[in-house]
Amino acid sequence: MTADIATTTPGGFLLVLAVLLPVGGIILSFATGGRHAGQITLGLTPFGSAVACAIAFRVGQSGKPVFYAIGGLPPPLGIALRADGISAVMLVATAAILTAAAFYAREKFAARDVRESRSALTFWILLQAIWAALTIIFVGSDLFNLYVALELLTFAAVPLVCIDGRPETLAAALRYLLFALFGSISYLLGVALFYGAYGTLDIPLLAQRVQPTPVVWTAAALITGGLLAKTALFPLHLWLPPAHANAPAAASAVLSGLVVKGSFFLTLRLWFYVLPALPTGQVAAALGGLGSAAVIVGGVLALRQARLKLLIAYSTVSQIGYLFLIFPLAAGAHAWSTIGWSAGLMQVLAHAFAKAAMFLSAGVLAEAVGHDQIAKLVGAARVLPLTFLTIALGGLSLMGLPPSGGFSAKWLMLQASVASGQWIWSLPILTGGLLAAGYMYRILTPALSDGEISMESAPRRYQETIAFVLVMIALALGFAPQAFFDFIEIGRPLAGEDPS
Amino acid sequence: MTPSTLAGLVGAALVGLGLYGLVLHPHPLRKLLAFNLIGSGVFLVFGIVARRGAAAGFSFDPVPQAMVITGIVVAFAASALAVALILRLYSESGRVTLDPDAWTRPGSEDAK
Numbered sequence A: 001m002t003a004d005i006a007t008t009t010p011g012g013f014l015l016v017l018a019v020l021l022p023v024g025g026i027i028l029s030f031a032t033g034g035r036h037a038g039q040i041t042l043g044l045t046p047f048g049s050a051v052a053c054a055i056a057f058r059v060g061q062s063g064k065p066v067f068y069a070i071g072g073l074p075p076p077l078g079i080a081l082r083a084d085g086i087s088a089v090m091l092v093a094t095a096a097i098l099t100a101a102a103f104y105a106r107e108k109f110a111a112r113d114v115r116e117s118r119s120a121l122t123f124w125i126l127l128q129a130i131w132a133a134l135t136i137i138f139v140g141s142d143l144f145n146l147y148v149a150l151e152l153l154t155f156a157a158v159p160l161v162c163i164d165g166r167p168e169t170l171a172a173a174l175r176y177l178l179f180a181l182f183g184s185i186s187y188l189l190g191v192a193l194f195y196g197a198y199g200t201l202d203i204p205l206l207a208q209r210v211q212p213t214p215v216v217w218t219a220a221a222l223i224t225g226g227l228l229a230k231t232a233l234f235p236l237h238l239w240l241p242p243a244h245a246n247a248p249a250a251a252s253a254v255l256s257g258l259v260v261k262g263s264f265f266l267t268l269r270l271w272f273y274v275l276p277a278l279p280t281g282q283v284a285a286a287l288g289g290l291g292s293a294a295v296i297v298g299g300v301l302a303l304r305q306a307r308l309k310l311l312i313a314y315s316t317v318s319q320i321g322y323l324f325l326i327f328p329l330a331a332g333a334h335a336w337s338t339i340g341w342s343a344g345l346m347q348v349l350a351h352a353f354a355k356a357a358m359f360l361s362a363g364v365l366a367e368a369v370g371h372d373q374i375a376k377l378v379g380a381a382r383v384l385p386l387t388f389l390t391i392a393l394g395g396l397s398l399m400g401l402p403p404s405g406g407f408s409a410k411w412l413m414l415q416a417s418v419a420s421g422q423w424i425w426s427l428p429i430l431t432g433g434l435l436a437a438g439y440m441y442r443i444l445t446p447a448l449s450d451g452e453i454s455m456e457s458a459p460r461r462y463q464e465t466i467a468f469v470l471v472m473i474a475l476a477l478g479f480a481p482q483a484f485f486d487f488i489e490i491g492r493p494l495a496g497e498d499p500s
Numbered sequence B: 001m002t003p004s005t006l007a008g009l010v011g012a013a014l015v016g017l018g019l020y021g022l023v024l025h026p027h028p029l030r031k032l033l034a035f036n037l038i039g040s041g042v043f044l045v046f047g048i049v050a051r052r053g054a055a056a057g058f059s060f061d062p063v064p065q066a067m068v069i070t071g072i073v074v075a076f077a078a079s080a081l082a083v084a085l086i087l088r089l090y091s092e093s094g095r096v097t098l099d100p101d102a103w104t105r106p107g108s109e110d111a112k
Helices: A013-032 A034-062 A085-104 A114-139 A143-161 A167-198 A203-209 A214-231 A240-246 A249-274 A281-303 A308-323 A335-369 A385-399 A405-419 A423-448 A461-479 A482-487 B003-024 B028-051 B063-093
Strands: A066-069 A080-083
Touching: A013 A034, A013 A066, A013 A080, A013 A114, A034 A066, A034 A085, A034 A114, A034 A482, A080 A085, A080 A114, A085 A114, A085 A249, A085 A335, A085 A461, A085 A482, A114 A143, A114 A249, A143 A167, A143 A214, A143 A240, A143 A249, A143 B063, A167 A203, A167 A214, A167 A240, A167 B003, A167 B028, A167 B063, A203 A249, A214 A249, A214 A281, A240 A249, A240 A308, A249 A308, A249 A335, A281 A308, A281 A423, A308 A335, A308 A405, A308 A423, A335 A385, A335 A405, A335 A461, A385 A405, A385 A423, A385 A461, A405 A423, A405 A461, B003 B028, B028 B063
Parallel strands: none
Antiparallel strands: A066 A080
8 A cells, every 4th residue: 555655756855955955055054154154045046946946847747746755764664755736836936935035135134244244144044944944844744744844944933033133023023932832832732642543644644544533633623723823824813913024024025925834834734635534624614714704804904004014914914814715615526626726826826926025025115215104105106116016016916806826816716615605705705805905005095196205225126126026926827827727736635535 | 540541631731731821821931831831741642642552553652752852852942942032032121021012102112
């Protein structure tokens, strides 16, 4: 039974390379100090991106997951790395956004003197650590291994929030850490129960063994609860807005675009890869309900914010809600569940690129004008046209207007909700779009109206361009061909089928 | 009552107590201690899993022990990071609170 899944496939070493590159970068950065850490990270980005693309190419070419058994020991004895369609897509997206963030931040954290070099060293090491942790999350196949990766991600993300050392950023980081610690310990307890019940933590093996028993439900609930705290799903979203709004722009882009997607990815792994054979209808409805509440509450709170970065952060809370609609819309092995799955993944990608672009633009803006109070941005679009074009196009994707990745995601979600007869989910989808239009209007109205705004410094052209390129990717996702949707199906087990 | 059952109940009680503290105590340091209490409960559960030999069919399973050691290292690192943040927050602002409004309210500058 295990013979067909437990051998290293050609190209399996690429998975190891994908993890080792950033880890090697971290070690080198420690050895050489802050002055070179930035160059090492920037030098690493083309190689990391190339490896991610090579993995995606390999998965697409073979049509099957790429598999690597560490030390030649297949599970259950050893630990495996496994990259399927969604892992490959997420790896490429991670490489793209981290590359953008690194180049965006290269001047701010350039370490010209000794005092600066400490925060520079920290920033670059944490950025590489986020890359390493996300890679392990996307290719990991063992629940305990994934726990360690999740912790690495938290430990890298929390200090990024408070890298400039102001008291409010420290408080935001501490809140984030406490929520994350609750999440991790809850996850760990779930892992203990799974191991106690079935003696393995390998995802495909576990999927073959699970039965709908109380211990499985308890373990799944604990793991899900923990992951929800880390993903900041309503009502566990309280830590996210202050943390994401107070971080430096490049860090906010990575935190909002990628880091919350790491724990969301593991929630997908749990329900669609470990427990696909279980009757999960009510759980899916509950997760969808929380997601709907998040869409509404996040959108309404975004409308009330006075600061641009806080508004964008609350918009993240709202957009995370959309992700959880994938659970009712992609459950089971129906014709519509494929549409729901495509919609969910498209939402992950579209939000990652659009939100990263918006946070980077907000950073350009804050640097140029010296603040980000929305009411005082009168006439700002006249002096920063490219930045406001980027923000507006990002908003286009958040609202779900064509042509954009956000439109495809929400359109497919609507299709799935109608096709599955669960039309109730179309209400939050549409309301969320209206709320997004509302808060985008709040940003753009003062910016586009007549007025004089005093500039503190000229915007850096390359930073504006990086944000613009990211938002163009978010729009281009709206033109994704059918081959792309077939690609993200690779390796997805369907209910009632053998998950291997 | 077998020793395993007793240990399991103690583990559950520790998790419950810790969760209570984590949710209800406003001070970050108490929250951190409560997190460590939950951690101890979870590690105890791992210990029982090891003693019962899990589902692998051994009389004694060493794998959960390895996981507990990793878990303890992670929990220790997390605690160290949290304590460092609390100390830094205190030295920067002279107080330790998680209330986000405390930093934006008028008059919060005086406290520095």
